[in-house]
Amino acid sequence: MSNRSKGARLWLRPPSGNAKSTWVIRDGSKQIRTGCGANDSDEAEKRLSAYISDKYLPERQRNGDPATISIADVLSIYSTDAAPTISRPTELGQRLAALLAFFGTRTLAEVNGALCRAYILQRGSASMARRELEDLRAAINHHRREGLCSAVVEVVLPPRAKSRERWLTRSEAARLIWAAWRYREVQKGQATEKRSRRHIARFILVALYTGTRAGAICGAAIGPAVGRGYIDLAGGMFYRRAPGAIETKKRQPTIRLPERLLAHLRRWKRLGTSQTSVIEFRGKPVARVSKAFSNVATDAGLENVSPHVLRHTAVTWAMQGSADPYAAADFFGMTLEILQRVYGHHHPDHHKGVGDALTGRTGSAQVGRNKTR
Numbered sequence: 129m130s131n132r133s134k135g136a137r138l139w140l141r142p143p144s145g146n147a148k149s150t151w152v153i154r155d156g157s158k159q160i161r162t163g164c165g166a167n168d169s170d171e172a173e174k175r176l177s178a179y180i181s182d183k184y185l186p187e188r189q190r191n192g193d194p195a196t197i198s199i200a201d202v203l204s205i206y207s208t209d210a211a212p213t214i215s216r217p218t219e220l221g222q223r224l225a226a227l228l229a230f231f232g233t234r235t236l237a238e239v240n241g242a243l244c245r246a247y248i249l250q251r252g253s254a255s256m257a258r259r260e261l262e263d264l265r266a267a268i269n270h271h272r273r274e275g276l277c278s279a280v281v282e283v284v285l286p287p288r289a290k291s292r293e294r295w296l297t298r299s300e301a302a303r304l305i306w307a308a309w310r311y312r313e314v315q316k317g318q319a320t321e322k323r324s325r326r327h328i329a330r331f332i333l334v335a336l337y338t339g340t341r342a343g344a345i346c347g348a349a350i351g352p353a354v355g356r357g358y359i360d361l362a363g364g365m366f367y368r369r370a371p372g373a374i375e376t377k378k379r380q381p382t383i384r385l386p387e388r389l390l391a392h393l394r395r396w397k398r399l400g401t402s403q404t405s406v407i408e409f410r411g412k413p414v415a416r417v418s419k420a421f422s423n424v425a426t427d428a429g430l431e432n433v434s435p436h437v438l439r440h441t442a443v444t445w446a447m448q449g450s451a452d453p454y455a456a457a458d459f460f461g462m463t464l465e466i467l468q469r470v471y472g473h474h475h476p477d478h479h480k481g482v483g484d485a486l487t488g489r490t491g492s493a494q495v496g497r498n499k500t501r
Contacts, residue, residue, distance in 0.1 A: 136154070136176065136200075137153070137155075137176070137233055138152075138153060138154075139154045139159075141159075148166070149166040150162070150163075150165055151164040153176055155179075160179065162176070173222075173226055174221070174225050176225060177228050186198070186200075186201035188276055190275050190276065192276055193237075193278060194235060194236035194277060194278070194279050194281055195235055197236045197276070198232075198234075200228060200231075200232040202267050203232075203267050206224075206263075206270050206271065207220070209270065210266070210267075210270065224263060224267075226251070227260055227263065230247050231243075236277065236279075239283060240284070241284040244261060244285070245284070247260075254286045258285050258288070258289075261286075264283050268281050295437060295441040298445075301441065303429070303430065304428045305329050305333065306329075308329035308332060309325075310323075311323065311324065311325040311326075324409075325423070328417060330396065331346070334389065334406060334407070335439065335442065336438055337386050337442070338389070339438075339442030339459070339460045340368055342418075342435040345406060346407050346417060348406040348407075349405055350403055350404055350406060353404075357369055359393060361397060364384055364390050365382060366383050366384075366385050367382050369381075379461035381459070393406070418435065421435050443456070443462075443470075444471055447471045447472070450476050453467055453475070
């Protein structure tokens with residue numbers, strides 16, 4: 129009886145003569161070059177994913193036995209069905225490639241806690257592995273809902289990472305803004321008059337006043353635009369989700385802009401009459417601010433500060449300012465449960481009723497009446 133094929137998989141071919149070690153795709157007796165060196169495993173995983181996707185279309189047999197269903201097929205079906213409906217298909221493809229490299233030769237019947245823990249161990253990062261295993265779980269559930277598997281297959285996830293507590297005080301936020309606004313570009317060791325980080329100062333203000341994620345801010349236009357969220361300067365509204373875009377778990381509700389921020393935005397538009405995007409650098413839209421933002425944070429002397437910390441800061445400030453939790457959850461596009469679990473302790477009324485009860489303030493009149501009886 130012939131051995132069962134292991135399917136397409138990556139193999140690090142050892143160096144030979146003058147040839148360096150490289151990743152190749154082994155598929156039966158065939159070896160397909162990836163062009164990736166030993167240190168470029170991420171790109172090799174992408175090439176494997178593309179190879180498997182191009183090689184064949186998986187069969188969609190109804191109510192299949194988990195022991196006969198390849199995980200590679202499950203991931204391929206999910207990629208085909210889900211990628212067109214999500215906002216970041218490229219990132220999904222990268223995560224599925226990592227899953228394929230480990231699970232691609234296995235069947236659904238082999239998925240258990242031990243195998244999931246082995247995956248977590250070889251990935252090296254529990255948070256990264258959790259995100260990828262969430263995709264595996266979604267793919268398996270999608271496969272079953274399509275009527276292609278006769279059994280429920282459970283994916284065991286590592287514990288969720290502790291919620292990040294880092295947020296900026298108002299003085300720290302001021303330092304960050306001024307570091308971006310006052311920065312002068314240095315050329316040949318000399319400071320010039322080029323203020324090349326002022327767009328980061330504007331990004332910071334929008335993020336602090338709205339708690340909007342970096343991608344939505346950078347992708348927003350001034351006025352209606354095809355395929356983009358936008359800010360209506362006349363009406364004072366921020367349409368964070370592009371018209372017709374699919375709603376995802378990272379909700380992007382339309383909000384009314386705070387008056388102070390709206391005044392800034394209108395002034396920026398007056399100063400740059402050709403401005404078409406909320407955040408621009410030298411007249412062109414900015415896709416990402418991560419690198420420049422990191423440099424600004426370093427200049428401001430702030431550690432562990434990323435663009436996403438501004439969202440944490442906005443929600444924290446809102447809660448400290450006694451914002452109504454229901455209104456705040458809607459404004460920031462998160463569930464009430466997450467708002468209360470992660471940020472609730474910042475609210476002045478958090479546990480106030482319990483504290484009053486412990487100090488005898490609540491029901492004091494009732495206590496007095498009982499004493500007279």
